Amino acid sequence: xxxxxxxxxxxxxxxxxxxxxxxxxxxxxxxxxxxxxxxxxxxxxxxxxxxxxxxxxxxxxxxxxxxxxxxxxxxxxxxxxxxxxxxxxxxxxxxxxxxxxxxxxxxxxxxxxxxxxxxxxxx
Amino acid sequence: xxxxxxxxxxxxxxxxxxxxxxxxxxxxxxxxxxxxxxxxxxxxxxxxxxxxxxxxxxxxxxxxxxxxxxxxxxxxxxxxxxxxxxxxxxxxxxxxxxxxxxxxxxxxxxxxxxxxxxxxxxxxxxxxxxxxxxxxxxxxxxxxxxxxxxxxxxxxxxxxxxxxxxxxxxxxxxxxxxxxxxxxxxxxxxxxxxxxxxxxxxxxxxxxxxxxxxxxxxxxxxxxxxxxxxxxxxxxxxxxxxxxxxxxxxxxxxxxxxxxxxxxxxxxxxxxxxxxxxxxxxxxxxxxxxxxxxxxxxxxxxxxxxxxxxxxxxxxxxxxxxxxxxxxxxxxxxxxxxxxxxxxxxxxxxxxxxxxxxxxxxxxxxxxxxxxxxxxxxxxxxxxxxxxxxxxxxxxxxxxxxxxxxxxxxxxxxxxxxxxxxxxxxxxxxxxxxxxxxxxxxxxxxxxxxxxxxxxxxxxxxxxxxxxxxxxxxxxxxxxxxx
Numbered sequence: 001x002x003x004x005x006x007x008x009x010x011x012x013x014x015x016x017x018x019x020x021x022x023x024x025x026x027x028x029x030x031x032x033x034x035x036x037x038x039x040x041x042x043x044x045x046x047x048x049x050x051x052x053x054x055x056x057x058x059x060x061x062x063x064x065x066x067x068x069x070x071x072x073x074x075x076x077x078x079x080x081x082x083x084x085x086x087x088x089x090x091x092x093x094x095x096x097x098x099x100x101x102x103x104x105x106x107x108x109x110x111x112x113x114x115x116x117x118x119x120x121x122x123x
Numbered sequence: 124x125x126x127x128x129x130x131x132x133x134x135x136x137x138x139x140x141x142x143x144x145x146x147x148x149x150x151x152x153x154x155x156x157x158x159x160x161x162x163x164x165x166x167x168x169x170x171x172x173x174x175x176x177x178x179x180x181x182x183x184x185x186x187x188x189x190x191x192x193x194x195x196x197x198x199x200x201x202x203x204x205x206x207x208x209x210x211x212x213x214x215x216x217x218x219x220x221x222x223x224x225x226x227x228x229x230x231x232x233x234x235x236x237x238x239x240x241x242x243x244x245x246x247x248x249x250x251x252x253x254x255x256x257x258x259x260x261x262x263x264x265x266x267x268x269x270x271x272x273x274x275x276x277x278x279x280x281x282x283x284x285x286x287x288x289x290x291x292x293x294x295x296x297x298x299x300x301x302x303x304x305x306x307x308x309x310x311x312x313x314x315x316x317x318x319x320x321x322x323x324x325x326x327x328x329x330x331x332x333x334x335x336x337x338x339x340x341x342x343x344x345x346x347x348x349x350x351x352x353x354x355x356x357x358x359x360x361x362x363x364x365x366x367x368x369x370x371x372x373x374x375x376x377x378x379x380x381x382x383x384x385x386x387x388x389x390x391x392x393x394x395x396x397x398x399x400x401x402x403x404x405x406x407x408x409x410x411x412x413x414x415x416x417x418x419x420x421x422x423x424x425x426x427x428x429x430x431x432x433x434x435x436x437x438x439x440x441x442x443x444x445x446x447x448x449x450x451x452x453x454x455x456x457x458x459x460x461x462x463x464x465x466x467x468x469x470x471x472x473x474x475x476x477x478x479x480x481x482x483x484x485x486x487x488x489x490x491x492x493x494x495x496x497x498x499x500x501x502x503x504x505x506x507x508x509x510x511x512x513x514x515x516x517x518x519x520x521x522x523x524x525x526x527x528x529x530x531x532x533x534x535x536x537x538x539x540x541x542x543x544x545x546x547x548x549x550x551x552x553x554x555x556x557x558x559x560x561x562x563x564x565x566x567x568x569x570x571x572x573x574x575x576x577x578x579x580x581x582x583x584x585x586x587x588x589x590x591x592x593x594x595x596x597x598x599x600x601x602x603x604x605x606x
Contacts, residue, residue, distance in 0.1 A: 095134070109149045116156040 067119050078107050137189040137198035140178040140206060141246050147171020148239035155232020165221050165574070168235040169214055172242075176210045179203050183603075194314060195253040200603035205249040205382040208459055212374045213242045215466045218578035220367035222570060223473045227365055229275045238371065241267035245379035249386075254303045254313040257383055261299065261347070264379060265292045268372055272364040284363025291356040295346030302339025306391075309333050318391040328394060337392050341384070341402055348380035350440065351410040354433045361429035366476065366483075369425055370469035373432040377439075378458045385443060385451045396446050403444050404536065410437030411543040418550045424472055424485050427550060428465070431509060434547055435461055441540060442524045445531040448605055453527045456600045457520035460589055464508040464517055467582030471502045474569045488554055490563025498569055499558045501583055506551040508586045511544055516589035523597070 046053055085092070085100050092099075114120070135142065147168065155164055182189070188199035216238060224234060244264030251257035269292060273285025307313050309332055310321035327333050342353060349357040361369045388399050414434025421427035439461070442454030475482030492499035508517035521544065525537045589596050 106149065109152055113152050113156065 064122060071114060071119060074110065075107070078104070134191050137182065137191045137250070138196060139182065140175045141243055141250070143175040143178050144171060144239055144243045144246065147174065148236045148243065151232055151236040151239065155236070158232075161225070161232065161235075162221055162574075164232045164235050165217050168217050168239060171239065172210050172213050172217075176207070179206050179210075190252065192256075195256045196247075196250055197252040198250055200606060201386065202246075202250040202382070204455055204600055204603035205378060205458075206246050208378045208455075208462055209242050209245045209249070209375060211459075211462055212371060212378070212466070213238060215462070215470075215578050215582065216367055216371040218574040218581075219370065219466065219470045219473055220365075221574045222572035223367050223476060224365070226476055226478060226570065227275050228277075229365065231274075234271070234274060237267045237271050241271065241371075242375065245375055245382075248379045249382040251383065251386070252315055254306070254315065254318075254387075254391075257315075257387075258296075258299060258303065261379075261383075262296065264376060265296070265347075268368075268376060271368045272360055272372070274368065275365050278363075280363035281365065282363075284360040287356055287363075288360045291346065295343045295353070298339050298346070299343030302336045302341075302343060305332055305336030305339065309336065315387060315391045319393055322392075322394055333395070334398055337395060337399060338402060340387060341399065344380045344384045344387075345406065347376050348384070348436050348440075349377065349433050350406050350436055351413045351433065352406075354410065354413065354436075357433055358426050358429040361432070362423060362425045362483075366425065366469060366473050369428075370466045370473075373428070373465055373469070374458075374462045377432070377436060378462070381439060381443070381454055381458060385454065388443065389448070389451065400444055400446060403440060404533075407437050407440040407444060407536070408539055410434065410440065411540060412437075415543040415547040418547065421550070422485055423483050424488070424554070425483050427485065428468060428472075431547065431551070432465065434543065435465075435509075438521060438524055438540060438544070441528050441533075441536060444533065444536065445524075445527040447527065447531060450524075450527040450531060452600050452604045453520075453523040455604060456597060457524055459596060459600070460508075460516040460520040460586075463582045463585040463589070464505050464515070467501065467579065467586065468505040468509065470575060470579050470582065471498060471505065474498060474571060474575065475567070477568055477570045480568075485554060485557060486564070487567070488557045489561045491558040491567060493563055494567045495569055501579055502558060503555050504583055504586055506555050508590070510548045510551045512548075514587070514590045516586045516593070519590055519593040523593075 046057065081103065082100070085096060089096055089100075148171070150171065151164055151168055154167060158164060182198055183200070183203050188197050190197050217235060220234070224231075241264050244260045244262070244267060247260030247263065248257055249260075251260055269285055269289045272288050273281050275281040303313065306318060309327050309330060310318050310325065312318055312321055322328055322333065345353040346356075361373065364372065388396075392399055411434055414430045414432075414437060418427050418430035418434065421430060435457075439454045439457050442450045442452075442457065444450070445453070472483065475487055488502070491502070504515060508515035511517045511521040513519075521540075525540060528534075528537045528540075
């Protein structure tokens with residue numbers, strides 16, 4: 001019957017989730033109730049390892065950092081997909097091998113593309 | 124689906140058209156690095172599309188649907204017909220954009236490969252036999268079109284269009300995933316046909332959760348098709364995006380949206396027809412009303428065509444509402460006709476664009492017939508077709524949708540649709556009036572190129588031929604979908 005089914009396999013996940021929320025909220029609310037509250041200007045300033053803060057925290061980063069980060073993600077994901085293949089490659093056989101080679105080939109095209117476009121040149 | 128099952132190379136067979144097109148896209152990326160002339164890149168793109176078209180044609184001969192990847196992907200007549208629409212859309216878009224992207228100073232090889240990747244996404248959507256594959260195709264299509272909408276980086280409107288499209292597209296993807304997970308939670312499968320069996324076997328037909336899941340999925344497709352009340356993004360995005368991309372977006376994602384809407388509603392939720400019809404009917408009426416009425420007050424032709432495409436989505440939806448395979452046939456037929464007339468209209472808009480002049484206002488069409496009678500005559504044909512005046516194809520498309528609607532007993536809906544169709548005549552014919560009955564304000568210069576002429580010839584000839592001899596297309600679509 002609809003409405004009466006409980007997915008028991010997922011109940012532990014729900015319990016962990018509930019605990020995570022409780023601990024997070026509990027720490028915040030508990031701290032709020034217990035701690036003394038005597039604010040003054042120095043205390044409210046952002047913590048900079050004891051140094052007086054200089055300038056705004058938000059300033060522009062060079063776009064190059066983002067490009068490097070994105071490229072890292074792309075090729076990192078490629079590596080992640082190789083793990084399951086490495087575990088099951090004997091079962092997947094020739095088909096899996098060809099599929100994987102296709103996958104790597106597509107990423108290789110992407111690699112050549114970013115290379116030629118000069119994404120790896122820092123200056 | 125255990126890992127022990129052996130896959131063979133033959134399993135890829137139904138996937139060959141998609142693979143061909145994806146390979147063409149990859150080749151274009153590499154070619155762009157070597158070749159300086161963008162015309163060559165575009166020509167290779169068209170060649171790749173024709174190769175994929177040939178692959179679809181060769182595989183089309185099989186009467187039985189062919190499944191691949193553990194029943195997650197299907198090649199049947201239904202998907203093949205929609206793929207034909209996608210190929211035509213792609214070829215015509217490439218043809219009208221070669222010169223235009225040069226003028227926009229956004230001529231890059233990525234443009235063509237992104238068009239191809241977007242089209243591959245649509246093809247995967249049309250062939251999806253599993254909701255996860257459907258989502259995969261949808262994202263491939265959507266991510267490529269977000270970038271394409273913002274390709275003219277220096278224009279603020281283009282940036283705005285891309286960002287708006289991205290946010291609302293991401294939002295609609297969320298709806299789709301929510302709908303899929305609710306359906307999966309109730310039926311235990313994401314396979315479209317297994318869902319239908321599971322709904323009967325588990326007797327969850329009356330479950331409100333299934334109802335909710337179905338509505339979420341319809342909402343997500345409604346975003347892609349630009350059905351009211353999920354059409355808000357369309358006018359802004361259509362106006363801001365480069366015109367060639369507007370032409371591409373107004374046909375491709377819409378056709379893909381209808382392809383998956385038809386498959387999911389008929390195959391997965393076939394037993395819930397009463398429920399989904401009651402959702403779709405108000406949406407269709409609202410879509411036709413909003414599209415036709417708001418278009419009346421537009422001064423920008425791209426915005427006007429955006430509202431017109433919303434109204435057309437409403438007419439197409441009527442074929443789905445009819446609820447029979449024949450109704451779906453009339454929608455597919457309409458989509459094919461719409462491809463020709465809509466891209467044709469956008470091609471004329473593109474011709475008015477030149478260095479330092481946008482040519483996007485309806486005023487800019489003033490007196491076009493005096494200086495360029497041929498361009499004006501072509502625009503006249505496309506406008507007549509969009510209105511639905513015989514002997515153009517637009518009439519045939521509307522006729523069959525309304526006929527199927529009446530056959531299914533929704534005569535009142537057909538009457539409403541005809542009323543809005545009559546209202547829409549005003550803004551289409553206003554352009555004709557501007558072209559033929561007003562004196563030209565300033566000199567009109569049109570930009571043309573050989574590929575543009577080819578695209579215009581194809582669209583114009585098809586609009587007229589399909590208007591006079593509709594049986595050819597109708598037989599094709601009947602054969603594809605009904606078998």
